[in-house]
Amino acid sequence: MTTLASVPPADRTAGPPARFRDLLAAEWIKTRSLRSTPWTLALTALFVLGSAAVATLTDHAAGSGPADFRPFDAYPQAGAWTLMLVAGSAGALTVVSEYSSGLIRTTTVAVPARGSVVLAKAAVVTALWTAVGAAVATGSFLVSQAVLYGRHAGVPLTHPGVLRALVASALLAPVCALVGLGLGVLLRHAAATMVTSVFIMLMAPTMFSDGARWSADIKHATVSAAWRRLIENWEPDPTSLGYSATVPGSWTVYVLWPLVSVALAVLVVRRRDV
Numbered sequence: 668m669t670t671l672a673s674v675p676p677a678d679r680t681a682g683p684p685a686r687f688r689d690l691l692a693a694e695w696i697k698t699r700s701l702r703s704t705p706w707t708l709a710l711t712a713l714f715v716l717g718s719a720a721v722a723t724l725t726d727h728a729a730g731s732g733p734a735d736f737r738p739f740d741a742y743p744q745a746g747a748w749t750l751m752l753v754a755g756s757a758g759a760l761t762v763v764s765e766y767s768s769g770l771i772r773t774t775t776v777a778v779p780a781r782g783s784v785v786l787a788k789a790a791v792v793t794a795l796w797t798a799v800g801a802a803v804a805t806g807s808f809l810v811s812q813a814v815l816y817g818r819h820a821g822v823p824l825t826h827p828g829v830l831r832a833l834v835a836s837a838l839l840a841p842v843c844a845l846v847g848l849g850l851g852v853l854l855r856h857a858a859a860t861m862v863t864s865v866f867i868m869l870m871a872p873t874m875f876s877d878g879a880r881w882s883a884d885i886k887h888a889t890v891s892a893a894w895r896r897l898i899e900n901w902e903p904d905p906t907s908l909g910y911s912a913t914v915p916g917s918w919t920v921y922v923l924w925p926l927v928s929v930a931l932a933v934l935v936v937r938r939r940d941v
Contacts, residue, residue, distance in 0.1 A: 685777070685778050685780075685783075687783060687786075687787065690778065690783055690784060690786075690787035691787050691790055691791060693787070694761070694787045694788050694790075694791040695791050697761075698761065698791060698795065704757075707753060707757065708799055711749060711750060711753045711799075711803070712799070712802065712803050712806065714746065714749050715746035715747075715749060715750055715803050715806075715807055716746075716803070716806050716807055716810050718743045718745045718746035718749075719741055719742070719743055719746060719806075719807035719808075719810045719811050720810050720811070720814060721743075722741075722743035722745075722746075722811070723741070723810070723811040723814040723815060724814055741807050741808045741810075741811040741812075741832070741836075742804065742807055742808075742832060742836045742898050746803075746807065747836070747839060747891075747894060748869060748891075750800070750803060750839060750840055750843070751839060751840075751843045751868050751869065751890070751891065752864075752865065752868075752869070754796050754799075754800075754839075754840040754841070754843040754844040754847065755843040755844060755846060755847035755850075755864040755865075755868060756847060756861060756864065757792075757796070757844060757847065758792050758796070758843070758844035758845060758846070758847030758848040758851065759847035759848060759850055759851035759857070759860045759861065759864060760847075760851070760857070761788050761791075761792060761848055761851070762785075762788065762848055762851035762852050762855075762932075763851045763854075763855065763856065763857045763860055764857075766851075766855045766856075767857060781936045781937055782933040782936060782937050784936075785848075785852060785929070785932050785933050785936050786929070786933065788848060789845060789848060789929045789932075792841070792844045792845060792848055793841045793844070793845060793925075795844075796840040796841040796843075796844040797837070797838070797840070797841045799840050800836070800837040800838060800839060800840030800841060801837040803836075803837075803840070804833050804834075804836035804837040804839075805833065805837070807836070808829070808833055827900050828898075828899070828900025831897055831898070831900075831914075832897065832898035832899075832900075835894055835897035835898055835917075835921070836894070836898060838921060839890070839894050841925070842890055842921055842924055842925050843864075843868060843890060845924075845925035845928055845929055846864065846867070846868065846890065846924050846925060846928045847860070847864050848928065848929070848932065849925075849927075849928025849929055849931055849932045850863055850864055850867075850928070852931075852932035852935060852936055853931065853932065853935055867889070867890075868889070868890050868891055869891060871885075871889055872886050872889040872891050872892045877910050877911065878910075879910075880910055883910035883911075883912075884910075887910075887912035887916060887917070887920070888920055889920070890920065890921070890924055892912065892917075892920075893912070893916075893917035893918075893920035893921055894917075896911075896912040896913075896914065896917040897914065897917050897918070897921075
């Protein structure tokens with residue numbers, strides 16, 4: 668006869684492995700249970716929309732025509748930088764908060780497949796910040812158009828460069844959030860992750876120019892420089908002395924940064940102790 672006392676401890680706690688959809692549900696519960704999450708999203712959206720309105724009012728005089736439409740009015744740099752910082756920080760905190768509180772030990776005991784945990788976090792972060800990015804980018808465009816239509820200078824969504832700028836601005840949030848998540852796994856320290864995130868996404872591009880090929884290549888490989896190129900509606904000038912980024916190259920940057928960040932995070936978390 669088998670009794671509870673005769674069953675090895677490992678067999679008492681053994682159970683079916685967690686399914687990926689269970690990990691997704693757990694990560695979503697962690698995210699939405701934080702009181703700071705809705706406030707952070709609301710304040711970020713309010714600031715970005717407000718910066719779009721201010722930029723449009725400042726840059727467009729009465730009587731401007733559609734040809735004078737500037738994407739930076741709908742997607743101003745101040746709003747974009749704020750979105751990058753908040754998204755990157757939020758992505759990092761999904762990992763760093765568990766390391767700082769020690770909850771990561773409980774997570775790894777419950778789910779030994781650490782790579783799956785990182786992928787679940789990445790999936791939830793991607794879904795959340797894609798929705799936020801789409802809402803903010805669309806709202807910024809509509810706010811700027813509300814101002815421009817009052818001055819008879821509005822442009823439709825089919826205006827050259829508008830749709831690409833809209834998509835690029837919407838995807839800026841999930842790209843930065845996934846980069847922040849990857850840095851959080853690699854560094855596991857809140858302050859170090861935030862400083863590194865700010866340096867890589869905002870400060871590094873300003874250290875390089877388009878005057879030299881090597882410098883331009885480094886600059887164009889950053890997320891913020893790729894975003895700037897994607898929202899601008901112009902073609903490279905063959906007579907220019909500078910090296911301009913291409914649209915396909917900028918989209919490639921958008922794909923590689925989150926992909927490499929998550930891949931490194933999965934690789935690192937599988938190879939080291941908690």
